Amino acid sequence: MKIAVIGGAGYIGSHVVCELLDFGHEVFVYDNLSSGLRQNLFKEASFMHGDILDIPKLNEFFEEFKPEGIVHLAALKAAGESMLLPEKYSTHNITGSLNILNAASKHGVKHIVFSSSAAVYGSPKYLPMDEKHPTEPENYYGYTKLAIEQYLEWYKKLKNINYASLRYFNAAGYDTKGRVSGLEQNPANLIPIVMEAAIGKRAFVSVFGNDYETPDGTGVRDYIHVSDLARAHRMAFDKLQKDGESFIVNLGVNSGSSVLEVIEATQRISGKKVNYQITDRRAGDTATVLANPAYAKDFLNWQAECSDLNTLLSTTWQAYLKNFVPYTPCSK
Ligand code: WQD
Numbered sequence: 001m002k003i004a005v006i007g008g009a010g011y012i013g014s015h016v017v018c019e020l021l022d023f024g025h026e027v028f029v030y031d032n033l034s035s036g037l038r039q040n041l042f043k044e045a046s047f048m049h050g051d052i053l054d055i056p057k058l059n060e061f062f063e064e065f066k067p068e069g070i071v072h073l074a075a076l077k078a079a080g081e082s083m084l085l086p087e088k089y090s091t092h093n094i095t096g097s098l099n100i101l102n103a104a105s106k107h108g109v110k111h112i113v114f115s116s117s118a119a120v121y122g123s124p125k126y127l128p129m130d131e132k133h134p135t136e137p138e139n140y141y142g143y144t145k146l147a148i149e150q151y152l153e154w155y156k157k158l159k160n161i162n163y164a165s166l167r168y169f170n171a172a173g174y175d176t177k178g179r180v181s182g183l184e185q186n187p188a189n190l191i192p193i194v195m196e197a198a199i200g201k202r203a204f205v206s207v208f209g210n211d212y213e214t215p216d217g218t219g220v221r222d223y224i225h226v227s228d229l230a231r232a233h234r235m236a237f238d239k240l241q242k243d244g245e246s247f248i249v250n251l252g253v254n255s256g257s258s259v260l261e262v263i264e265a266t267q268r269i270s271g272k273k274v275n276y277q278i279t280d281r282r283a284g285d286t287a288t289v290l291a292n293p294a295y296a297k298d299f300l301n302w303q304a305e306c307s308d309l310n311t312l313l314s315t316t317w318q319a320y321l322k323n324f325v326p327y328t329p330c331s332k
Helices: 011-022 055-065 079-084 086-106 140-159 190-199 226-243 259-270 294-300 309-323
Strands: 002-006 026-031 046-049 069-072 111-117 162-168 170-172 205-208 223-225 247-251 276-279
Touching: 002 011, 002 055, 011 026, 011 069, 011 226, 026 055, 046 055, 055 086, 069 086, 069 226, 079 086, 079 140, 086 111, 086 140, 111 140, 111 226, 140 162, 162 226, 170 226, 190 205, 190 259, 190 309, 205 259, 223 226, 223 309, 226 247, 226 294, 247 294, 259 309
Parallel strands: 002 026, 002 069, 026 046, 069 111, 111 162, 162 247, 170 223, 205 276
Antiparallel strands: none
16 A cells, blocks of 8 residues: 655654555655654655645655555644643644645545544543543643544545554554654653663653652553554554544553653663652653553454563664763763
Protein backbone atom coordinates (compact mmCIF):
# COMPACT_ATOMS: atom_id res chain seq x y z
CA MET A 1 0.00 0.00 0.00
CA LYS A 2 1.24 3.54 -0.69
CA ILE A 3 1.23 5.22 2.73
CA ALA A 4 2.01 8.82 3.66
CA VAL A 5 3.47 9.21 7.17
CA ILE A 6 2.91 12.81 8.19
CA GLY A 7 5.34 13.51 11.03
CA GLY A 8 7.40 10.52 9.91
CA ALA A 9 10.73 12.01 11.00
CA GLY A 10 9.61 12.15 14.63
CA TYR A 11 10.26 9.76 17.48
CA ILE A 12 7.12 7.65 17.01
CA GLY A 13 6.72 8.47 13.31
CA SER A 14 10.13 7.08 12.38
CA HIS A 15 9.31 3.80 14.14
CA VAL A 16 6.04 3.64 12.19
CA VAL A 17 7.97 4.20 8.93
CA CYS A 18 10.36 1.41 9.92
CA GLU A 19 7.49 -1.02 10.57
CA LEU A 20 5.67 -0.16 7.32
CA LEU A 21 8.87 -0.59 5.28
CA ASP A 22 9.53 -3.94 7.00
CA PHE A 23 6.15 -5.12 5.71
CA GLY A 24 6.69 -3.99 2.13
CA HIS A 25 4.64 -0.81 2.09
CA GLU A 26 5.71 2.12 -0.10
CA VAL A 27 6.23 4.99 2.36
CA PHE A 28 6.30 8.75 1.83
CA VAL A 29 7.28 11.03 4.71
CA TYR A 30 6.08 14.61 5.10
CA ASP A 31 7.68 16.46 8.02
CA ASN A 32 8.61 20.08 8.88
CA LEU A 33 11.55 18.89 10.99
CA SER A 34 10.49 21.20 13.82
CA SER A 35 11.00 18.26 16.21
CA GLY A 36 11.57 15.47 13.70
CA LEU A 37 15.17 14.73 12.73
CA ARG A 38 16.84 14.03 9.38
CA GLN A 39 18.81 11.28 11.18
CA ASN A 40 15.47 9.47 11.66
CA LEU A 41 14.76 9.34 7.91
CA PHE A 42 15.08 6.07 6.01
CA LYS A 43 16.56 6.11 2.49
CA GLU A 44 13.90 3.58 1.44
CA ALA A 45 11.15 6.13 2.15
CA SER A 46 10.57 9.26 0.02
CA PHE A 47 10.72 12.51 1.98
CA MET A 48 9.25 15.98 1.46
CA HIS A 49 10.15 18.78 3.85
CA GLY A 50 6.90 20.63 4.55
CA ASP A 51 4.52 21.97 7.14
CA ILE A 52 0.89 20.84 7.61
CA LEU A 53 -0.02 24.54 7.79
CA ASP A 54 1.34 25.05 4.26
CA ILE A 55 -1.72 24.00 2.21
CA PRO A 56 -0.11 24.36 -1.25
CA LYS A 57 2.91 22.30 -0.13
CA LEU A 58 0.66 19.67 1.45
CA ASN A 59 -1.30 19.35 -1.81
CA GLU A 60 1.95 19.16 -3.78
CA PHE A 61 2.90 16.23 -1.55
CA PHE A 62 -0.39 14.42 -2.23
CA GLU A 63 -0.21 15.15 -5.97
CA GLU A 64 3.38 13.88 -6.23
CA PHE A 65 3.05 10.70 -4.16
CA LYS A 66 -0.67 9.85 -4.52
CA PRO A 67 -0.86 7.93 -1.19
CA GLU A 68 -3.70 5.44 -0.64
CA GLY A 69 -3.49 5.87 3.13
CA ILE A 70 -2.19 8.33 5.71
CA VAL A 71 -0.67 8.00 9.15
CA HIS A 72 -0.98 11.37 10.86
CA LEU A 73 1.39 11.91 13.78
CA ALA A 74 2.31 15.57 13.29
CA ALA A 75 1.34 17.43 16.45
CA LEU A 76 2.57 19.38 19.43
CA LYS A 77 2.29 17.19 22.53
CA ALA A 78 3.43 19.05 25.63
CA ALA A 79 0.39 19.01 27.90
CA GLY A 80 1.73 21.75 30.18
CA GLU A 81 2.65 24.06 27.30
CA SER A 82 -0.82 23.59 25.77
CA MET A 83 -2.32 25.30 28.85
CA LEU A 84 -0.05 28.32 28.41
CA LEU A 85 -0.20 28.60 24.60
CA PRO A 86 -3.57 27.18 23.45
CA GLU A 87 -3.41 29.25 20.23
CA LYS A 88 -0.29 27.33 19.16
CA TYR A 89 -2.04 24.01 19.79
CA SER A 90 -5.24 25.11 18.04
CA THR A 91 -3.24 26.06 14.97
CA HIS A 92 -0.80 23.18 14.74
CA ASN A 93 -2.93 20.34 16.03
CA ILE A 94 -6.45 21.24 14.93
CA THR A 95 -5.99 23.47 11.86
CA GLY A 96 -3.10 21.30 10.70
CA SER A 97 -5.24 18.16 10.98
CA LEU A 98 -8.10 19.79 9.10
CA ASN A 99 -5.66 20.73 6.33
CA ILE A 100 -4.68 17.07 6.10
CA LEU A 101 -8.31 15.90 6.05
CA ASN A 102 -9.15 18.41 3.30
CA ALA A 103 -6.16 17.32 1.24
CA ALA A 104 -7.09 13.67 1.79
CA SER A 105 -10.63 14.40 0.64
CA LYS A 106 -9.40 16.33 -2.42
CA HIS A 107 -7.01 13.54 -3.42
CA GLY A 108 -9.33 10.62 -2.79
CA VAL A 109 -7.45 9.11 0.16
CA LYS A 110 -9.72 6.62 1.90
CA HIS A 111 -7.84 5.46 5.02
CA ILE A 112 -6.26 7.47 7.82
CA VAL A 113 -4.62 6.24 11.00
CA PHE A 114 -4.49 8.99 13.61
CA SER A 115 -2.08 9.32 16.52
CA SER A 116 -4.35 10.08 19.45
CA SER A 117 -3.64 9.97 23.17
CA ALA A 118 -4.86 8.76 26.54
CA ALA A 119 -4.93 12.46 27.40
CA VAL A 120 -8.44 12.54 25.87
CA TYR A 121 -9.69 10.77 29.01
CA GLY A 122 -8.43 13.17 31.68
CA SER A 123 -8.11 11.77 35.21
CA PRO A 124 -9.11 8.11 35.47
CA LYS A 125 -12.66 7.47 36.72
CA TYR A 126 -11.77 3.76 36.86
CA LEU A 127 -8.75 1.59 36.08
CA PRO A 128 -7.67 0.14 33.78
CA MET A 129 -9.15 2.58 31.27
CA ASP A 130 -11.05 1.14 28.31
CA GLU A 131 -12.38 2.96 25.23
CA LYS A 132 -15.73 3.55 26.96
CA HIS A 133 -14.07 5.63 29.69
CA PRO A 134 -15.50 9.19 29.79
CA THR A 135 -13.51 11.60 27.61
CA GLU A 136 -12.99 14.66 29.82
CA PRO A 137 -9.54 16.01 28.87
CA GLU A 138 -7.93 18.17 31.56
CA ASN A 139 -5.37 19.84 29.33
CA TYR A 140 -5.74 21.59 26.01
CA TYR A 141 -3.44 19.12 24.28
CA GLY A 142 -5.83 16.28 25.21
CA TYR A 143 -8.77 18.39 24.02
CA THR A 144 -7.14 18.93 20.59
CA LYS A 145 -6.78 15.17 20.17
CA LEU A 146 -10.44 14.63 21.11
CA ALA A 147 -11.58 17.43 18.76
CA ILE A 148 -9.64 15.88 15.87
CA GLU A 149 -11.29 12.50 16.56
CA GLN A 150 -14.66 14.27 16.16
CA TYR A 151 -13.57 15.80 12.83
CA LEU A 152 -12.47 12.33 11.73
CA GLU A 153 -15.96 11.01 12.50
CA TRP A 154 -17.58 13.78 10.38
CA TYR A 155 -15.21 13.23 7.46
CA LYS A 156 -15.99 9.53 7.64
CA LYS A 157 -19.72 10.29 7.41
CA LEU A 158 -19.48 13.00 4.74
CA LYS A 159 -16.40 12.02 2.70
CA ASN A 160 -16.12 8.25 3.34
CA ILE A 161 -12.62 8.58 4.82
CA ASN A 162 -12.25 5.60 7.15
CA TYR A 163 -10.15 6.19 10.24
CA ALA A 164 -8.46 4.39 13.08
CA SER A 165 -7.72 6.55 16.11
CA LEU A 166 -5.00 5.04 18.27
CA ARG A 167 -5.02 6.34 21.85
CA TYR A 168 -1.43 5.91 23.04
CA PHE A 169 -0.65 5.68 26.71
CA ASN A 170 2.98 6.51 27.56
CA ALA A 171 5.18 5.90 24.52
CA ALA A 172 8.78 4.91 25.32
CA GLY A 173 11.72 2.82 24.15
CA TYR A 174 13.64 2.57 20.86
CA ASP A 175 13.87 0.08 17.99
CA THR A 176 15.46 -3.11 19.36
CA LYS A 177 17.62 -3.34 16.21
CA GLY A 178 18.93 0.20 16.74
CA ARG A 179 17.59 1.51 13.41
CA VAL A 180 16.18 4.66 15.04
CA SER A 181 18.34 6.71 17.38
CA GLY A 182 17.30 10.35 17.12
CA LEU A 183 16.78 11.81 20.59
CA GLU A 184 13.94 14.13 21.55
CA GLN A 185 15.32 17.62 22.13
CA ASN A 186 14.28 19.32 25.42
CA PRO A 187 12.11 16.39 26.49
CA ALA A 188 9.23 16.88 28.95
CA ASN A 189 8.53 13.17 29.50
CA LEU A 190 10.00 11.15 32.34
CA ILE A 191 12.11 8.52 30.59
CA PRO A 192 14.18 10.80 28.34
CA ILE A 193 14.69 13.12 31.34
CA VAL A 194 15.95 10.22 33.46
CA MET A 195 18.25 9.17 30.61
CA GLU A 196 19.68 12.71 30.39
CA ALA A 197 20.47 12.53 34.11
CA ALA A 198 22.12 9.11 33.65
CA ILE A 199 24.25 10.27 30.70
CA GLY A 200 25.31 13.44 32.55
CA LYS A 201 23.41 15.96 30.44
CA ARG A 202 21.25 16.96 33.39
CA ALA A 203 22.21 17.28 37.07
CA PHE A 204 19.11 15.61 38.49
CA VAL A 205 15.54 14.53 37.92
CA SER A 206 12.73 16.41 39.70
CA VAL A 207 10.32 13.77 40.98
CA PHE A 208 6.96 15.50 40.86
CA GLY A 209 5.57 14.37 44.19
CA ASN A 210 5.96 11.21 46.27
CA ASP A 211 2.69 11.45 48.18
CA TYR A 212 0.38 9.80 45.65
CA GLU A 213 -1.65 6.74 46.58
CA THR A 214 0.74 4.38 44.84
CA PRO A 215 3.09 1.71 46.29
CA ASP A 216 6.07 4.09 46.55
CA GLY A 217 4.12 7.37 46.44
CA THR A 218 5.30 8.37 42.94
CA GLY A 219 3.28 8.47 39.71
CA VAL A 220 2.54 5.19 37.95
CA ARG A 221 2.17 5.08 34.15
CA ASP A 222 1.51 2.50 31.44
CA TYR A 223 4.66 2.66 29.29
CA ILE A 224 4.25 1.20 25.81
CA HIS A 225 7.16 0.49 23.46
CA VAL A 226 7.15 2.56 20.27
CA SER A 227 7.72 -0.61 18.24
CA ASP A 228 4.54 -2.09 19.75
CA LEU A 229 2.81 1.16 18.84
CA ALA A 230 4.23 1.03 15.30
CA ARG A 231 2.99 -2.53 14.82
CA ALA A 232 -0.48 -1.40 15.89
CA HIS A 233 -0.42 1.28 13.14
CA ARG A 234 0.37 -1.30 10.49
CA MET A 235 -2.31 -3.67 11.81
CA ALA A 236 -4.80 -0.79 11.91
CA PHE A 237 -4.20 -0.15 8.19
CA ASP A 238 -4.67 -3.81 7.40
CA LYS A 239 -7.95 -3.76 9.34
CA LEU A 240 -9.19 -0.58 7.65
CA GLN A 241 -8.40 -1.99 4.21
CA LYS A 242 -9.99 -5.36 4.99
CA ASP A 243 -13.15 -4.30 6.83
CA GLY A 244 -13.58 -0.61 5.95
CA GLU A 245 -14.93 0.06 9.46
CA SER A 246 -13.57 3.00 11.50
CA PHE A 247 -12.51 2.42 15.09
CA ILE A 248 -10.87 3.86 18.21
CA VAL A 249 -8.51 1.75 20.30
CA ASN A 250 -6.37 2.14 23.42
CA LEU A 251 -2.72 1.14 23.13
CA GLY A 252 -1.13 0.18 26.43
CA VAL A 253 -0.10 -2.81 28.49
CA ASN A 254 -2.17 -2.60 31.70
CA SER A 255 0.95 -2.86 33.81
CA GLY A 256 2.43 0.25 35.38
CA SER A 257 5.82 1.52 36.50
CA SER A 258 6.39 4.28 39.04
CA VAL A 259 8.80 7.18 38.69
CA LEU A 260 11.15 5.67 41.28
CA GLU A 261 10.99 2.27 39.57
CA VAL A 262 12.03 3.94 36.29
CA ILE A 263 14.91 5.72 38.03
CA GLU A 264 16.11 2.59 39.85
CA ALA A 265 15.88 0.41 36.72
CA THR A 266 17.76 3.03 34.67
CA GLN A 267 20.58 3.03 37.25
CA ARG A 268 20.76 -0.76 37.08
CA ILE A 269 20.76 -0.89 33.28
CA SER A 270 23.13 2.05 32.67
CA GLY A 271 25.44 1.51 35.64
CA LYS A 272 25.15 5.28 36.15
CA LYS A 273 23.85 7.21 39.16
CA VAL A 274 20.61 9.10 38.55
CA ASN A 275 20.31 11.94 41.05
CA TYR A 276 16.82 13.09 41.88
CA GLN A 277 14.99 15.53 44.12
CA ILE A 278 11.44 15.15 45.34
CA THR A 279 9.52 18.31 44.44
CA ASP A 280 5.88 19.38 44.49
CA ARG A 281 3.32 17.61 42.37
CA ARG A 282 2.99 18.84 38.74
CA ALA A 283 -0.39 20.49 38.04
CA GLY A 284 -2.71 18.14 36.18
CA ASP A 285 -0.87 14.97 37.16
CA THR A 286 -2.70 11.99 38.58
CA ALA A 287 -1.51 9.02 40.63
CA THR A 288 -2.00 6.08 38.26
CA VAL A 289 -2.89 5.74 34.58
CA LEU A 290 -3.32 2.26 33.09
CA ALA A 291 -4.79 1.11 29.77
CA ASN A 292 -7.22 -1.75 29.30
CA PRO A 293 -5.90 -3.26 26.01
CA ALA A 294 -8.63 -5.93 25.73
CA TYR A 295 -10.33 -4.29 22.74
CA ALA A 296 -7.02 -3.97 20.86
CA LYS A 297 -6.53 -7.68 21.40
CA ASP A 298 -10.08 -8.71 20.46
CA PHE A 299 -10.56 -6.31 17.53
CA LEU A 300 -7.05 -5.90 16.12
CA ASN A 301 -5.49 -9.06 17.49
CA TRP A 302 -2.76 -6.74 18.81
CA GLN A 303 -0.97 -6.93 22.12
CA ALA A 304 2.30 -5.50 23.41
CA GLU A 305 5.34 -7.72 22.83
CA CYS A 306 8.34 -5.63 23.89
CA SER A 307 6.94 -3.17 26.44
CA ASP A 308 8.56 -4.64 29.55
CA LEU A 309 10.44 -1.99 31.54
CA ASN A 310 13.82 -3.61 30.92
CA THR A 311 13.43 -3.49 27.11
CA LEU A 312 11.99 0.02 27.21
CA LEU A 313 14.91 1.37 29.23
CA SER A 314 17.76 -0.67 27.74
CA THR A 315 16.84 0.29 24.16
CA THR A 316 16.52 3.92 25.22
CA TRP A 317 19.88 3.84 26.99
CA GLN A 318 21.50 2.43 23.83
CA ALA A 319 20.05 5.35 21.83
CA TYR A 320 21.51 7.81 24.35
CA LEU A 321 24.90 6.07 24.22
CA LYS A 322 24.88 6.44 20.44
CA ASN A 323 24.39 10.19 20.76
CA PHE A 324 26.52 10.96 23.82
CA VAL A 325 29.73 9.86 25.51
CA PRO A 326 28.52 9.28 29.10
CA TYR A 327 29.93 11.79 31.60
CA THR A 328 32.22 9.99 34.02
CA PRO A 329 33.51 12.17 36.83
CA CYS A 330 37.33 11.94 36.80
CA SER A 331 38.60 9.97 39.80
CA LYS A 332 40.19 12.16 42.49
C1 WQD B 1 5.15 10.45 33.64
C2 WQD B 1 5.28 10.42 35.16
C3 WQD B 1 5.04 12.59 36.16
C4 WQD B 1 8.73 14.21 34.36
C5 WQD B 1 2.22 12.80 28.98
C6 WQD B 1 1.11 13.41 28.18
C7 WQD B 1 0.36 12.30 27.51
C8 WQD B 1 1.28 11.47 26.68
C9 WQD B 1 2.44 10.95 27.51
C10 WQD B 1 1.31 12.11 24.34
C11 WQD B 1 4.26 11.31 35.86
C12 WQD B 1 6.46 12.04 36.36
C13 WQD B 1 7.68 13.38 34.71
C14 WQD B 1 9.62 14.65 35.36
C15 WQD B 1 8.41 13.38 37.00
N1 WQD B 1 1.82 12.22 25.58
N2 WQD B 1 7.53 12.96 36.00
N3 WQD B 1 9.44 14.21 36.65
O1 WQD B 1 2.29 13.13 32.10
O2 WQD B 1 1.93 10.60 32.05
O3 WQD B 1 1.72 11.92 29.95
O4 WQD B 1 3.06 12.09 28.10
O5 WQD B 1 0.37 11.50 23.98
O6 WQD B 1 -0.62 12.87 26.70
O7 WQD B 1 0.27 14.09 29.04
O8 WQD B 1 3.97 11.57 30.97
O9 WQD B 1 6.41 11.38 31.09
O10 WQD B 1 5.33 13.66 31.56
O11 WQD B 1 5.13 11.82 33.23
O12 WQD B 1 8.27 13.02 38.18
O13 WQD B 1 10.61 15.43 35.12
O14 WQD B 1 6.56 10.93 35.50
O15 WQD B 1 4.57 13.24 37.34
O16 WQD B 1 3.91 10.68 37.08
P1 WQD B 1 2.43 11.82 31.38
P2 WQD B 1 5.27 12.16 31.67
